Amino acid sequence: xxxxxxxxxxxxxxxxxxxxxxxxxxxxxxxxxxxxxxxxxxxxxxxxxxxxxxxxxxxxxxxxxxxxxxxxxxxxxxxxxxxxxxxxxxxxxxxxxxxxxxxxxxxxxxxxxxxxxxxxxxxxxxxxxxxxxxxxxxxxxxxxxxxxxxxxxxxxxxxxxxxxxxxxxxxxxxxxxxxxxxxxxxxxxxxxxxxxxxxxxxxxxxxxxxxx
Numbered sequence: 001x002x003x004x005x006x007x008x009x010x011x012x013x014x015x016x017x018x019x020x021x022x023x024x025x026x027x028x029x030x031x032x033x034x035x036x037x038x039x040x041x042x043x044x045x046x047x048x049x050x051x052x053x054x055x056x057x058x059x060x061x062x063x064x065x066x067x068x069x070x071x072x073x074x075x076x077x078x079x080x081x082x083x084x085x086x087x088x089x090x091x092x093x094x095x096x097x098x099x100x101x102x103x104x105x106x107x108x109x110x111x112x113x114x115x116x117x118x119x120x121x122x123x124x125x126x127x128x129x130x131x132x133x134x135x136x137x138x139x140x141x142x143x144x145x146x147x148x149x150x151x152x153x154x155x156x157x158x159x160x161x162x163x164x165x166x167x168x169x170x171x172x173x174x175x176x177x178x179x180x181x182x183x184x185x186x187x188x189x190x191x192x193x194x195x196x197x198x199x200x201x202x203x204x205x206x207x208x209x210x211x212x
Contacts, residue, residue, distance in 0.1 A: 009089035020082035122157035140166035
């Protein structure tokens with residue numbers, strides 16, 4: 001069921017690819033070794049291997065397998081919104097049978113290292129003590145503790161990190177009428193509480209120890 005749901009959401013994007021590519025008049029209009037549906041499945045299903053080995057797995061070592069360069073060129077044609085649409089549709093589909101339950105969400109953030117790019121000033125960290133430079137993104141997520149579903153996400157450049165704004169965005173955008181949100185220290189603020197209350201949700205937030 002889960003695989004069929006994911007495949008269905010990928011196909012919806014592939015069937016409307018002009019909405020999700022950089023140049024609708026020229027991108028993905030000809031039959032190639034990497035149509036958008038295969039491209040999406042390949043990227044979503046990647047592990048932590050090199051791109052060449054990922055392609056070998058994706059195409060089962062076929063002699064017609066595209067090159068890493070061809071894959072990268074096709075990937076650059078897709079907008080990030082394609083993946084957000086797949087994620088939103090997939091998550092909402094998983095929740096269809098849970099409509100009568102009040103979810104319990106945990107909110108937290110995690111850094112993700114991406115390929116090094118010194119020109120991306122919002123995510124680049126120069127190395128210290130002989131360490132090479134690196135780039136980081138910050139993933140903010142609402143996670144359904146009862147059903148193990150990532151319900152909402154906001155991705156930020158690490159140097160633009162604002163977990164409060166990310167939480168407020170995820171709460172405001174949600175179409176779930178009622179939920180209990182659990183958060184650790186660092187998420188306590190009157191503004192966060194106001195957004196959660198205005199949504200009709202409940203919250204349990206740990207506060208920092210100390211006089212303040």
